[in-house]
Amino acid sequence: MKTIERVQTGVRIERRLLKVLKALAEHLDMSLGDLLEGIALHAFEGKQAFSPATLEKIAALRGVYDLDLSAADSHQLSEDGQ
Template sequence: MIERVQTGVRLERRLLKVLKGLAELKDMSLGDLLEGIVLHAFEGKAPFDADTLKAVDDLKRVYGLDLTAADSHKLKENTHDR
């Protein structure tokens, strides 16, 4: 048994849209998808198979997400839009 808690995590808008789209495609909640991604990452395992990665690429194109892992520690937030 586990205990889940509500959290107020801020994410880049397009990234969130891709994640929500993928969760919908997989018929799972966003929280379940994120838990799976993180648990795989903690073990150094890839969370997605080739078909899922294709779906991610498609969703990235739809939502204009051009960020990569190389961008992850260099993101600057526009604080004027809050």
């Protein structure tokens, strides 16, 4: 185990995406912060963050929370009124 220092941050994120991430963290029995750290660290190394079984769970959660955004939508999102 490596010792690290965590900081509290305020991050704005799309509502349905957050719901999927929180539900996935709960499913994996980890905190949302731990999940996000893992996703980022895998992405930084160009590695797949999730097993096929977890990807199936994510697909199911996307349906539950009506998350229709994809990677193609990244950096193309705007908020209502902006």
